[in-house]
Amino acid sequence: MSREFTFNAGSSYLSQDSALHRLMVELLQRADIRIGGNRPWDMQLKAGGVPERVFAQGNLGLGEAYMEGAWEAERLDEFFFRLLCAGIDQQVKPARLMFYALRARLLNLQSRRRAWQVGEAHYDLDNDFYEAMLDPRMTxxxxxxxxxxxxAEAQEAKLELICRKLGLERGMRVLDIGCGWGSFMGYAAERHGVHCVGVTVSREQQAWARERYAGLPMEFRLQDYREIQGRFDRIVSIGMFEHVGRKNHRHFFEVAARCLADDGLFLLHTIGKNQRHSTSDPWIDRYIFPNGDLPSLGQIGDGLDGLFILEDLHSFGADYDRTLMAWHANFEAAWPRFASTLGERFRRMWRYYLLSCAGAFRARNLQLWQYVLSKNGVPGGYQRPQL
Structure with missing residues (x-):
């Protein structure tokens, strides 16, 4: 029988270090994690105060303590895989984190003004850094x-799969909502002869993509998706919907419906969550993706209701585990080039980000979905292409 542990950060109970330590040992044992053990996923405490921070702040406290070097695990990905499989994250619910749930419910955290924050904080970090971590196409x-x-093969396979799902034909006009560094647009223009328009909220991405793809029929706009105008034969949005926010899902799909030709197709590629009413992870929100909000299947369904017909839904979230581990390997190999400018705290932050997310996908706490949508239905039915 599971027990939930809810703590008020102001409680005097937090001063009882030995009691909290024992409680933390008990919880981790349920996930087959030992404090001070000798297995790669075991937790090594390097400083005091970690249990207090975990029970007061959940993953925010756990992540900040890791960034400061207060604890270590040789295999963070395996640590989080076991933690999440055992549901420990659902059993530790600090009272002070209710703020995040209320904020997401009451406020539009992804308004037009706030939508630019993630570009400045995350995607404008450093193009050289991302070139070192990602594949040659910067996907x-x-x-x-x-x-x-x-x-590189996995990313090109994903791009080709999307092109085939959309049935791209030479001369088509394609919109990419949240185009990043233009990997899909470049691939589609080079291999399938289409003309592309992409929008991004990152100045660094726009500048890099314009230089990389100069001469190809591609236009990169620094623009919020709500400002898009025009008509397109096909629309894609690959890894951007996570920044739209539940209060804006409907508007997002209305923009896509307005811009898509009546006989067109829209492919939505997004990370997803398993529960409608869960809230964003506070550590990820503070340090990695400000204002991020993963959608659930139900929330996406509500957003597209009456606007689109679902032609195909493809789930391959387990592939994100392998992708994140590949990014982590590249990051660690390239780190000596960036150590002096970014510093050890950033290294630990980025490692925590990549490996905790890998563990979450491995535990199937996070999903990856590709939707193929039409406005009026594909005559005779849609057939998913094989790759």
Whole structure:
């Protein structure tokens, strides 16, 4: 029988270090994690105060303590895989984190003004840094590993799969909502002869993509999705919907419906969550993706209700585990080039981000979905292409 542990940060109970330590040992044992053990996923405490921070702040406290070097695990991905499989995250519910749930419910955290924050905080970080971590096309979304043996192969397979799902034909006009560094647009223009318009909220991405793809029929706009005008034969959005927010899902799909030709197709590629009413992870929100909000299946369904017909839904979230581990390997190999400018705290933050997310996908706490949508239905029915 599971027990939930809810703590008020102001409680005097937090001063009882030995009691909290014993409680933390008990919880971790349920996930087959030992404090001070000798297995790669075991937790090594390097400083005091970690249990207090965990029970007061949940993953926010756990992540900040890791960034400061207060604890270690040789395999963070395996640590989080076991933690999440055992549901420990659902059993520790600090009272002070109710603020995040109320904020997401009451406020529009992804308004037009706030939508630019994630570009400035995350995607404008450093193009050289992302070039070192990602594949040669700078694809910052889940690869498709069915027949791939390397990150570059997995990303090209994903891009080709999307092109086939959309049935791209030479001369088509394609919109990419949240185009990143233009990997899909470049691939589609080079391999399938289409004309592309992409929008991004990152100035660094726009500048890099314009230089990389100069001469191809591609336009990169620094623009919020709500400002898009025009008509397109096909629309894609690959790894951007996570920034739209539940209060804006309907508006997002209305923009896509307005811009899509009546006989067109829209492919939505997004990370998803298993529960409608869960809230964003506070550590990820503070340090990695400000104002992020993963959608559930039900929330996406509400957003597209009456606007689109679902032609195909493809789930391959387990592939994100392998993608994140490949990014982590590249990051660690390239780190000596960035150590002096970014510093050890950033290294630990980025490692925590990549490996905790890998563990979450491995535990199937997070999903990856590709929707193919039409406005009026594909005559005779849609057939998913094979790759």
């Amino acid at each position: 910052y979304t889940c690869g498709y590993w069915r027949s791939a043996s390397s990150l």
